[in-house]
Amino acid sequence: MLISDLLKVEKPARYMGGEMGAKKKDNADLRFILAFPDVYEVGMSHLGLKILYAILNDVDWVAAERVYAPWPDMEEMLRRDGIPLATLESGLPLKEADVIGFTLQYELSYTNILNMLELAGIPLLARERGEGFPLVLGGGPCACNPEPLADFFDAFLLGDGEEAILEIARACREWKGTGGSRETLLHRLATIEGVYVPSLFEIRYDSTDRMESITPLKKGYETVRRRFVADLDAVSYPTAPVVPYLKTVHDRISMEIARGCTRGCRFCQAGYIYRPVRERSPEKVLEIIEQTLRNTGYDEISLLSLSTGDYGCIAPLLRALMARYASQRIAVSFPSLRVGTLTRELVDEVKKVRKTGFTLAPEAASDRLRQVINKGITEEDLLENAAEAYSAGWRLIKLYFMIGLPTETPEDVLGIAELAKKVKNTGKRPGGGGEVNVAVSSFVPKAHTPFQWEPQISYEDILEKQQILRHELKKKKLNFKWQDAPLSVLEGVFARGDRRLGRVLLKARELGCRLEGWGEHFHFAKWQEPLRAAGIDPRFYHRRRALDELLPWDHLDFGVSREFLLRELEMSGAGANTVDCRTGRCSACGVCDFEKIRMRLNDPDVAQESGDAPLFPQPATLPQEGMERIRLHFQKTGAISLLSHLEMLTLFTRAVGRAQIPIKFSQGFHPHPKFSFATALSVGVVSWAEYFDMEIDAGFGAEMVKERLNAILPEGVLILEASAIPPGSPSLAVIIDRVSYRVTLPESIRLDLPALVDAFLARETFPLRREKKGKVVELDLRRELVELRASGNALEMTVRRGKPLEFAAAVTAFPLPMLVGARIEKLRVFFTAE
Numbered sequence: 121m122l123i124s125d126l127l128k129v130e131k132p133a134r135y136m137g138g139e140m141g142a143k144k145k146d147n148a149d150l151r152f153i154l155a156f157p158d159v160y161e162v163g164m165s166h167l168g169l170k171i172l173y174a175i176l177n178d179v180d181w182v183a184a185e186r187v188y189a190p191w192p193d194m195e196e197m198l199r200r201d202g203i204p205l206a207t208l209e210s211g212l213p214l215k216e217a218d219v220i221g222f223t224l225q226y227e228l229s230y231t232n233i234l235n236m237l238e239l240a241g242i243p244l245l246a247r248e249r250g251e252g253f254p255l256v257l258g259g260g261p262c263a264c265n266p267e268p269l270a271d272f273f274d275a276f277l278l279g280d281g282e283e284a285i286l287e288i289a290r291a292c293r294e295w296k297g298t299g300g301s302r303e304t305l306l307h308r309l310a311t312i313e314g315v316y317v318p319s320l321f322e323i324r325y326d327s328t329d330r331m332e333s334i335t336p337l338k339k340g341y342e343t344v345r346r347r348f349v350a351d352l353d354a355v356s357y358p359t360a361p362v363v364p365y366l367k368t369v370h371d372r373i374s375m376e377i378a379r380g381c382t383r384g385c386r387f388c389q390a391g392y393i394y395r396p397v398r399e400r401s402p403e404k405v406l407e408i409i410e411q412t413l414r415n416t417g418y419d420e421i422s423l424l425s426l427s428t429g430d431y432g433c434i435a436p437l438l439r440a441l442m443a444r445y446a447s448q449r450i451a452v453s454f455p456s457l458r459v460g461t462l463t464r465e466l467v468d469e470v471k472k473v474r475k476t477g478f479t480l481a482p483e484a485a486s487d488r489l490r491q492v493i494n495k496g497i498t499e500e501d502l503l504e505n506a507a508e509a510y511s512a513g514w515r516l517i518k519l520y521f522m523i524g525l526p527t528e529t530p531e532d533v534l535g536i537a538e539l540a541k542k543v544k545n546t547g548k549r550p551g552g553g554g555e556v557n558v559a560v561s562s563f564v565p566k567a568h569t570p571f572q573w574e575p576q577i578s579y580e581d582i583l584e585k586q587q588i589l590r591h592e593l594k595k596k597k598l599n600f601k602w603q604d605a606p607l608s609v610l611e612g613v614f615a616r617g618d619r620r621l622g623r624v625l626l627k628a629r630e631l632g633c634r635l636e637g638w639g640e641h642f643h644f645a646k647w648q649e650p651l652r653a654a655g656i657d658p659r660f661y662h663r664r665r666a667l668d669e670l671l672p673w674d675h676l677d678f679g680v681s682r683e684f685l686l687r688e689l690e691m692s693g694a695g696a697n698t699v700d701c702r703t704g705r706c707s708a709c710g711v712c713d714f715e716k717i718r719m720r721l722n723d724p725d726v727a728q729e730s731g732d733a734p735l736f737p738q739p740a741t742l743p744q745e746g747m748e749r750i751r752l753h754f755q756k757t758g759a760i761s762l763l764s765h766l767e768m769l770t771l772f773t774r775a776v777g778r779a780q781i782p783i784k785f786s787q788g789f790h791p792h793p794k795f796s797f798a799t800a801l802s803v804g805v806v807s808w809a810e811y812f813d814m815e816i817d818a819g820f821g822a823e824m825v826k827e828r829l830n831a832i833l834p835e836g837v838l839i840l841e842a843s844a845i846p847p848g849s850p851s852l853a854v855i856i857d858r859v860s861y862r863v864t865l866p867e868s869i870r871l872d873l874p875a876l877v878d879a880f881l882a883r884e885t886f887p888l889r890r891e892k893k894g895k896v897v898e899l900d901l902r903r904e905l906v907e908l909r910a911s912g913n914a915l916e917m918t919v920r921r922g923k924p925l926e927f928a929a930a931v932t933a934f935p936l937p938m939l940v941g942a943r944i945e946k947l948r949v950f951f952t953a954e
């Protein structure tokens with residue numbers, strides 16, 4: 121896509137590609153596109169795709185590229201100009217790929233998948249995709265009931281992808297060489313463990329619309345068992361992930377320390393479909409983190425797992441991380457901390473660098489309801505943890521609850537506000553207390569959990585309970601966030617839906633439904649028609665399922681047995697607790713074969729404390745004290761010119777980390793590297809004259825800064841000059857006197873520029889009033905102009921203040937919008953001494 125086209129959309133960096141760590145291969149046998157059905161900022165935060173991107177690109181005959189759902193402004197341009205949706209790496213249209221693998225993270229992203237296929241010019245229905253069209257694959261948590269998507273996908277991968285993805289790629293490559301039919305490939309894929317080909321099963325419904333039968337059409341393919349990675353240490357992990365220019369949802373190192381959780385919360389799908397618990401060894405974790413920090417320049421590490429506090433060696437691991445990185449201001453966060461796993465030691469370690477968000481998820485307000493869901497924590501545990509967090513200095517605790525859980529009573533709903541207030545009170549002290557944010561979602565029963573047979577509360581019930589909470593929490597002066605009821609209704613339909621929902625999705629897509637996860641683009645009313653047209657009442661999918669009813673996902677085996685789920689359901693009714701097999705006895709859930717597939721835990725007593733050597737060894741001559749200021753002159757050209765000032769700041773922050781430059785940090789709660797830019801350059805302006813200052817440890821040297829940065833900066837950013845400036849020198853903003861620009865008019869505009877220049881120069885004054893975000897700026901463009909001349913179809917000017925396009929508009933008498941598409945170059949900056 122042309123740079124001038126990208127300039128027309130909000131956040132061009134979403135579509136640019138070329139980020140640090142992005143891989144582009146010209147010659148590969150297999151073109152494998154990894155597609156995320158949401159926008160770049162969300163998709164780039166997803167760990168699974170990063171893992172698969174690295175694994176596939178490590179193989180020389182595969183080129184793995186990325187694509188994300190376009191935002192409506194880009195979608196409109198693609199549709200209007202007939203441009204097919206393409207990848208970020210090489211601009212490969214999706215239609216020309218061999219395989220497109222979608223990650224299925226959330227039921228409400230399904231319309232985005234259809235929209236992306238449509239924008240790519242690929243038939244939506246799998247049966248309509250003839251030879252020559254890419255194979256469309258799906259994987260991720262929603263693949264545990266992919267039936268609503270069965271009509272659109274050729275195959276799904278169930279379970280862990282690290283090993284299976286290569287087997288799939290190999291099968292596709294071999295098949296390509298044979299020129300066999302698509303059907304042959306599907307039959308071949310069905311032989312790979314974990315691959316589910318929906319067209320190889322026939323589904324029948326009875327007269328009441330319930331499932332009647334699931335009939336395999338391939339011999340020996342009655343059920344599909346999910347794929348397991350036995351040992352996380354044995355599979356590869358991305359240590360040089362793509363580093364985005366744009367601020368993404370999780371812009372940090374994602375370190376998966378363990379997979380699986382056996383706490384056994386009965387509502388939690390992840391707790392059943394990722395069993396058993398497999399921990400990465402702390403040695404491996406430290407090794408990966410060290411390499412990733414070097415390769416990315418990130419300053420935050422997020423330790424990921426379903427329950428990070430349960431990681432066997434969490435305390436020694438944190439100690440080792442802090443010993444290595446605290447002095448470099450590298451923070452450690454863990455988004456999923458279970459109540460009861462927070463120890464004083466953990467708190468003390470994490471707060472050494474900076475206090476990242478603190479979240480506790482009691483899920484239900486009463487001890488009774490928490491017994492029903494097998495949460496296994498008491499109010500006492502929760503209040504103790506909250507008090508611990510407040511006393512360690514956290515000001516805000518986020519509490520997560522659910523409404524609509526099985527056996528919930530009105531007292532349980534009111535109890536949410538009561539409990540939140542008690543949590544808040546634990547933070548009370550002279551001079552102010554702690555804050556509490558309460559987030560409440562609606563319980564949606566999910567496949568492969570003990571609650572898969574339970575009903576979901578109605579739309580009206582959700583609204584009523586939310587109203588009660590709004591009132592109660594307001595009375596107690598507590599902040600309240602809730603999930604919109606219509607979203608829960610739809611999520612509940614698709615989470616336990618069947619193949620007939622494909623018709624609903626098709627119609628919804630036709631009516632323009634997409635980006636459902638984005639409030640401003642979700643219109644519940646639009647969904648009524650597709651549901652009506654397909655004769656579907658959401659309540660049919662929300663209802664309680666009979667225990668002997670055939671469920672849409674009954675042919676998909678995620679390891680946990682039906683008997684175990686039924687037993688758990690029964691125990692929930694009795695309020696009985698099932699212990700975590702990590703610390704208690706095995707509850708025979710059915711996942712482990714106790715040979716290859718088994719729990720893998722680290723022993724905290726033998727965990728090696730992995731040294732406290734500094735990450736970035738400094739030159740021997742480097743003094744530890746003192747500071748030097750370095751002034752850098754750089755150019756910003758090509759696609760990089762589309763990056764905003766903020767994105768450039770992020771780029772340099774990461775680059776400095778990656779280049780191991782000992783940057784100085786500001787003081788305070790959120791320290792940031794000491795950079796100061798001369799001015800903020802407008803998006804789309806190519807510049808040969810950008811400047812910024814940085815403060816680094818004394819003795820490192822300007823030349824070293826230049827050399828290291830140029831070795832890792834992306835194409836389009838080049839440091840031209842680096843020099844040390846005396847301490848106390850005035851800032852760049854103070855010493856800039858004037859700037860030269862060239863504005864080349866769009867091809868469509870042909871004018872007698874020399875005459876227009878003369879006329880403008882003959883003026884004494886040209887007042888301009890600019891208003892932005894309520895701020896008024898008044899300028900006299902004529903007086904701010906130092907030099908002006910015509911050069912072909914361009915205006916070259918030197919100005920003190922004002923934007924080059926404003927001058928061009930003033931000289932040509934064209935309104936600004938007509939000049940969009942002009943090429944603007946910043947040629948030179950003159951400083952006061954020059």
Ligand code: SF4
Nearest residue numbers: 396701706707709712
């Ligand atoms: S089979 Fe036993 S040990 Fe393995 S995950 Fe299930 S409960 Fe835990």
